[in-house]
Amino acid sequence: MIEVVSAARCIACDICVKACPANVFDGGPGKVPVIARQQDCQTCFLCEIYCPADALFVHPNAEAPTGIAEAEITARGLFGSYARALGWKRGKAAGAENDPTFELRAFL
Amino acid sequence: MPQTSLRRKSADRTAPLNLEADVLVLGGGPAGAWAAVTAAENGRRVVLADKGYFGTSGATAPSNTGTWCVPPGEARAAQVERRAARAFGLADPHVMLRMLDTAHEALRTLGNDGYPFPRQSDGELYIANLRGPDYMRHMRRLALKRGVTVLDHHPALELLGADDAIVGAAGWDRQQHRPWQVTAGAVVLATGGCAFGERMLGATGLTGDGYLMAAEAGASLSGMEFCGQYGVAPAGTSLNKGLPYRWASFFDVDGEPLDMSAGDRHVAVAKGLLRGPVFASLDKAGPEIQDWLRRGQPNCFLPFDRIGLNPFTQRFEITLRGEGTVRGVGGIRLVDEGGWTGIPGLYAAGDAASREDIAGAVSGGGGPNASWAIASGRWAGAAAARTALSSRRDVAGKLRRLGGIGLVAHSARPEAEASIDVVAAVREEMLSIDRNxxxxxxxxxxxxxxxxxxxRDARAYLAGEGAAAIRTREAGALLASSRWALAGAVFRNESRGLHRRSDAPESDPNFAHRVRTFGLDEIGVALDRAIHAAPLQVARS
Structure with missing residues (x-):
């Protein structure tokens, strides 16, 4: 589930507050959003790709928070890794034209 | 055609929001998106209200989904015949053909409207696959371009009736903390399926809200017993995406390969999980497949990359996520080709509706359901647009609020906290592999x-106001959906497709019909002989 909003990276745009389908964050003008309802997180990773600053980290454990530290996420280069894999940049959609999934469907 | 926005420029964002529309769409997944776009293209004023954010809500946005997409011609009829033959006699080939027609046309339009489909080596666009986040973001843009008024984070709590018709809905704006109400000539329920509280991609909003609202309006459900579909996911994660497991081997706790001879991966894994932990490895994927999987399904690899494990060489523990009616089949029973529920002014589309027409007793997961969302959304949007035009009525002073459980309690001291216990009970009964x-x-x-x-307890004391009502209504909807599913499953004293009865392992020809469930305090169950599937012969047109 969502574990970290990096205050160092966040630009306080509140896009995550709006884009989260589960309404997990509370925002406010000029403030770093807070994770207000962590248990509601459905671990869909979509907030990460909507974030224009790569400031969010969702841990794949969907059952409970792990307490992973921001320093570890930074050290392992995990901020923004899902967006990069999709080809999304700065919160903008891109890269669907390079999706090779159709090659896999030929095997089904 | 651009239209004036219905949203009033008001400085006071705490005052209740009241809007009038021709068509109100509840739910912003693909079915709701296509319904809203279609109604707007028919010249109607459309409001789309989503529980979360139109673009990320629902099961499609976090996924990568194939569509069932076949160009017109001989191949189409042949594919329909093949699929209908695997549907245990409950599908309707005529609806399948109609769906393929509508979905194919819509997917071509999507490409023309700028959705970035990939190109195959022959230079042709490949339109039979959609990348969820990009698809739903595109649909949001398209809806806004067509003049649809979008209300994000506006969960609907109940339908509004006047005379014998549905004329709108009311709910809570969970970010501005105020009530909202939209009156409309027709309402489309596109609220998705019911995931019975499972922690999987997209499921957070899928609590069966539309089923509950439809039943409160007097509509029936169909096929709810076909909710025994499960998806493989790395243990503890939300990633119930089956595609990579095409290249997987499965092992028990002693490292012995699971017996896959039954042919159904899910049955083998389910049996294994009853005995102990089960492990998998994607060891059948060669370098080229690995590359396509990583680039095409990047979310499936987030668990491995973030934990630090190579799934192509190492084994990892897996679980089964219950997929309820999302990749199961059941939902609101439709009575005509326009997605009509049988209640004046009320339509349903996508996973909110039963998908027996196209899936019968087996999962329509992936391609068929994705195409169904497109086609049924288009049909319901068009039908609602027609109804809205012909049924303009003055509802002033006649509005009735139809919501029951979670809103109105019989007890003098209602409370909202009990919704936590209700959700826990639903999860225990409906997700358990042993039971479900x-x-x-x-x-x-x-x-x-x-x-x-x-x-019965919840009817007495479960009620909330404002934001608390969102939880109490979700709990009520989960509970109602579970009871219809269980009542149908008790009644269907046989095995058929997703409904596996160990005490009645064979199919019984007497049950080669759909099962309809209805009612709230007392649940009714009936064989639906009226909509018995047409003979499995498709006119080769």
Whole structure:
């Protein structure tokens, strides 16, 4: 589930507050959003790709928070890794034209 | 055609929001998106209200989904015949053909409207696959371009009736903390399926809200017993995406390969999980497949990359996520080709509706359901647009609020906290592999009896106001959906497709019909002989 909003990276745009389908964050003008309802997180990773600053980290454990530290996420280069894999940049959609999934469907 | 926005520029964002529309769409997944776009293209004023954010809500946005997409011609009829033959006699080939027609046309339009489909080596666009986040973001843009008024984070709590018709809905704006109400000439329920509280991609909003609202309006459900579909996910994660497991081997706790001879991966894994932990490795994927999987399904690899494990060489623990009616089949029973529920002014589309027409008793997961969302959304949007034009009525002073459980309690001291216990009970009864995958009459009756008791209690004391009502209504909808599913499963004293009864392992020709469920405090169950599937012959047109 969502574990970290990096205050160092966040630009306080509140896009995550709006884009989260589960309404997990509370925002406010000029403030770093807070994770207000962590248990509601459905671990869909979509907030990460909507974030224009790569400031969010969702841990794949969907059952409970792990307490992973921001320093570890930074050290392992995990901020923004899902967006990069999709080809999304700065919160903008891109890269669907390079999706090779159709090659896999030929095997089904 | 651009239209004036319905949203009033008001400085006061705490005052209740009241809007009038021709068509109100509840739910912003693909079915709701296509319904809203279609109604707007028919010249109607459309409001789309989503529980979360139109673009990320629902099961499609976090996924990568194939569509069932076949160009017109001989191949189409042949594919329909093949699929209908695997549907255990409950599908309708005529609806399948119609769906393929509508979905193919819509997917071509999507490409023309700028959705970035990939190109195959021959230079042709490949339109039979959609990348969820990009697809739903595109649909949001398209809806806004067509003049649809979008209300994000506006969960609907109840339908509004006037005379004998549905004329709108009311709910809570959970970010501005105020009530909202939209009156409309027609309402489309596109609220998705019911995931019974499972922690999987997209499921957070899929609590069966539309089923509950439809039943409160007097509509029936169909096929709710076909909710025994499960998806493989790395243990503890939300990633119930099956595609990579095409290249997987499965092992028990001693490292012995699972017996896959039954042919159904899910049955083998479910049996394994009853004995102990089960492990998988994607060791059948060669370098080229690995590359395509990583680039095409990047979210499936987030668990491995973030934990630090190579799934192509190492083994990892897996679980089964219950997929409820999302990749199961059941939902609101439709009575005509326009997605009409049988209640004046009320339509349903996508997973909110039963998908027996296209899937029968087996999962329509992936391609068929994605195409169904497009086609049924388009049909319901068009039908609602027609109804809205012909049924303009003055509802002033006549509005009735139709919501019951979670809003109105019989007790003098209602409380909202009990919704937590209700959700926990639903999860226990509806997600358990022992109870829901391998069913028996006694186990099903035991689950139903427990949830019937909880329903009576909840009718007495479960109620909330404002934001608390979102939770109490979700709990009520989960509970109602579970009871219809269990009542149907008790009644269907046989095995058929997703409904696996260990105490009745064969199919019984007497049950080669759909099962309709209805009612709230007392649940009714009936064989639906009226909509018996047409003979499996498709006119080769």
């Amino acid at each position: 995958f391998f069913r028996t009459g006694p186990k099903l009756r035991c689950s139903l009896s427990r949830l019937d008791g909880l329903w």
